[in-house]
Amino acid sequence: MNIVVCIKQVPDSAQIRVHPVTNTIMRQGVPTIINPYDLFALEEALCLRDRFGGTVTVITMGPPMADTSLRKALAYGADRAVLLTDRFFAGSDTLATSFALSQGISRLAAEAPVDIVFTGKQTIDGDTAQVGPGIAKRLNLHQLTYVEHIDSLDLEAREITVRRRAEGGVQVLKTGLPCLITMLEGTNSIRFASMDDMFRAARTRLDKWSAKDAGVEDMQKCGLRGSPTVVKKVFAPSPRTEKAKIIDIAGLEPAQIADAAIETLFEANPELHEDLRAFASGA
Amino acid sequence: MSQPPNRPQPARSKGLPEHLKDYRGVWVVVEAERGHAHTVSWELLGEGRKLADELEVDLGAVVMGPPEPWLDEVCAEAGAHGADLVYRIADPVLHDYRTQPFTQGLTALVETYKPEILLLGATTLGRDLAGSVATTLATGLTADCTELAIDMETRSMASTRPTFGGSLLCTIHTLNFRPQMATVRPRVMAMPKRVDGTDPKIIDHPLNLAEDDIITKVLDYVLDRDDDKPRLAYADIVVAGGMGLGSPENFQLVIELARVLGAEYGGSRPLVQKGWIPADRQIGQTGKTIRPKLYIAAGISGAVQHRVGTEGADMILAINTDPNAPIFEFAHYGIVGDALKILPALTEAFRTRLTALKGAA
Numbered sequence: 001m002n003i004v005v006c007i008k009q010v011p012d013s014a015q016i017r018v019h020p021v022t023n024t025i026m027r028q029g030v031p032t033i034i035n036p037y038d039l040f041a042l043e044e045a046l047c048l049r050d051r052f053g054g055t056v057t058v059i060t061m062g063p064p065m066a067d068t069s070l071r072k073a074l075a076y077g078a079d080r081a082v083l084l085t086d087r088f089f090a091g092s093d094t095l096a097t098s099f100a101l102s103q104g105i106s107r108l109a110a111e112a113p114v115d116i117v118f119t120g121k122q123t124i125d126g127d128t129a130q131v132g133p134g135i136a137k138r139l140n141l142h143q144l145t146y147v148e149h150i151d152s153l154d155l156e157a158r159e160i161t162v163r164r165r166a167e168g169g170v171q172v173l174k175t176g177l178p179c180l181i182t183m184l185e186g187t188n189s190i191r192f193a194s195m196d197d198m199f200r201a202a203r204t205r206l207d208k209w210s211a212k213d214a215g216v217e218d219m220q221k222c223g224l225r226g227s228p229t230v231v232k233k234v235f236a237p238s239p240r241t242e243k244a245k246i247i248d249i250a251g252l253e254p255a256q257i258a259d260a261a262i263e264t265l266f267e268a269n270p271e272l273h274e275d276l277r278a279f280a281s282g283a
Numbered sequence: 284m285s286q287p288p289n290r291p292q293p294a295r296s297k298g299l300p301e302h303l304k305d306y307r308g309v310w311v312v313v314e315a316e317r318g319h320a321h322t323v324s325w326e327l328l329g330e331g332r333k334l335a336d337e338l339e340v341d342l343g344a345v346v347m348g349p350p351e352p353w354l355d356e357v358c359a360e361a362g363a364h365g366a367d368l369v370y371r372i373a374d375p376v377l378h379d380y381r382t383q384p385f386t387q388g389l390t391a392l393v394e395t396y397k398p399e400i401l402l403l404g405a406t407t408l409g410r411d412l413a414g415s416v417a418t419t420l421a422t423g424l425t426a427d428c429t430e431l432a433i434d435m436e437t438r439s440m441a442s443t444r445p446t447f448g449g450s451l452l453c454t455i456h457t458l459n460f461r462p463q464m465a466t467v468r469p470r471v472m473a474m475p476k477r478v479d480g481t482d483p484k485i486i487d488h489p490l491n492l493a494e495d496d497i498i499t500k501v502l503d504y505v506l507d508r509d510d511d512k513p514r515l516a517y518a519d520i521v522v523a524g525g526m527g528l529g530s531p532e533n534f535q536l537v538i539e540l541a542r543v544l545g546a547e548y549g550g551s552r553p554l555v556q557k558g559w560i561p562a563d564r565q566i567g568q569t570g571k572t573i574r575p576k577l578y579i580a581a582g583i584s585g586a587v588q589h590r591v592g593t594e595g596a597d598m599i600l601a602i603n604t605d606p607n608a609p610i611f612e613f614a615h616y617g618i619v620g621d622a623l624k625i626l627p628a629l630t631e632a633f634r635t636r637l638t639a640l641k642g643a644a
Contacts, residue, residue: 011447036556094426098418125447127569128426133382133414142499143382145411161502166380167314167321167406172503173381185562228423228460234446234453237587244601244610244617254628257620261600262632264616265577269598272577275519276633279545280640 001054001155003045004105005078005118006135007038009062009069010125034069037120039190041183044150045118046077046191052155054115055079057108061089061100067206074201075193081204082108086211091224094126098134099221103214105139115155117180121146129182136180144173145182299437299459306461309335310343310370310398312389313361314408316380317504318353322474323404325364327467329475330431331402332365334440337433341367343398344483347388349378362483364475369483370396374490379501380408386415388490393420395488398462400440402431405466417464423457424464427568429471429591439463445568449552449588470516470572470595513547513563515571520546520579521596523566524554527582527603527622531559536626537581543634549573551583567592579629581622585610602626 011030034042045056058073060066061084070081084104092100108114117139122129129145136143146165151172153160158177163170165184193201211222220226247264249257266273309331314321328344335342344361348354350373358369372388389412393401401416403409405427417424429452430443439456440463446453457463515521522544524537534550541548549566550559566573567589574595581602583589590613593599601614602622611617618625 094414094424095418095421124569126426127445127449128424129410130414130417130424130426133411134418136382137386137415137418143411143415145382146407163505165407166504167316167408168319169504169506171379171501172505173499174502175499228421228457229425230456230458232441232454232456234451237452237590243612244599244614246606246611246617246619249618249620254624255632257618257625258628258632261616261618261625261629262636265598265600268615269576272598275576276544276637277640280637 001052001115002112003056003116004114005042005045005058007058007060008035008123009066010035035123040187041118041120043188043190044183059104071201074204075197082207084209088211088219088222093227093229094128094130096226098131102135102138103216107215115177119182121182132182142175142179146184147181148184148187303461306397306399308340308398309400312345312403314404315348315357320357323469326472327402328364330472343368345370347372347377349375362481363477366483369485372488372490376494381499384492385412389416390419401462401464403466405468409466413466422460425455426466428465428467445588449586468572470574515547515549518547518575520544520577521573521575522546522579523549524581525551525583526553540630543630584608
């Protein structure tokens, strides 16, 4: 069985700082990581390979330095890694990204048919959750988003049954292969990569594909030109005209601070006091 | 990545192509599943009404589902929440949400009636469907918008959303493609007033898809148990904690205060990433957007994405040791102090008051 996992190298959002004066992102020194949501997809793929045999290929589109994340994925146990990197990919929105990735996956599928494509549910930097469905549509894969569990996989019948998180419950869906699965967070935890694994990964040769290598014929579909959305401006939210009124707690004990806070809240909004009265009387 | 030198002018500078100029109207996809419409659809109709009025066009609602009486009720509700027109596809294969038939139905409606704007809720259904339809139509889709406006000069929609992991906002346009698509999370837009007695025009459209042509089958639908669902989005009082609590054990202080107040509790994004709390307790733009009467935020610094998800609160009380924490920029009241000491004190003080009130009642 051949599985492809799409991953993205993202800045570690916990460490992003905004310059207080210019309101621009301070990227210097911000470490990059594999998008955390993608690790659930990768682990699920590795588990399936361990059970059914076959290969797991990780693929990403990004700058040359995105190889760091691919090597990390190799260390976790992926068999092969493909980096789609080309200046023509620069400035891609989700539509252009799904185009580039589906081109890369098509080339892989031409070498050996792909059974399942995995992605994370979304990235932590873009938060769109749009690239997975985009790939499914372009490659005509059965689309299974927000999957929390794979109930069964029958390679002979080419059928898969999964549990998909919906708004008020869980759908149990059966569909055919090939399919695309976006994996929900918290469904598994990524295995441990030993020092040996990391050394092995460091020695593994990565496939670096340009747009042409991936089989792109129409460069108009790539990058900025292939992106229907245009970012007009990036800005910090305007501060509220009024900042928080700081409750004076100088010299007060915690119990007195709590009283002062509650009095302030009730005074500002008597309705809260009424609500609490209703709550106390069991309404 | 660097830009290619001497690259040809991108297609986008040419303006809206001739064949897209007759796209008119604002549409909202009403999310109706198993007899119920999701309230985000009504919130979107409220927002869509404003956009449609500004563009001087009709507001349309898309309703797709099985041919059952409840679907008619959903159509009437769409009218009551502001839709002038309802585009309805009623077909038995739409009994449950599945990507393929819903994508085919919505795509056919768009290609037939040509709306300029198409809005969906950023739910598991809406995001699944929007991504598939936008790719089919090869048009622009902006996720999780927090503000929608019209730029009358280009007649394009300005969609604002958090970016860079929620540290900044950005405004995105789809200039040369139609429809302009966007998703909005539940509770981000205000619920419009319901108006009875409206009579929206209903336009029925066929699906032309047989069950045998759909590979994906729904074997079962396991409803969530009511008591294990956090009701963060609709709670009147919400108490939340952040990394300032220092350890997962200290999060218990948040839960205790919430319990005394009969409130819901949650936390900031880093807590979910660290596994201190489950993902469905995450408060903020990338988690749950809340609109409570009172929001108590303890040890939360107040990143933009958190701010965007909590600004709808009537009153925000922030507790943080850092007087320069961004949360004091948008909270209404602040206590510069140690949440670990103040949370239990608040719990105790509220408990005392509640006991007194109970005695008086």
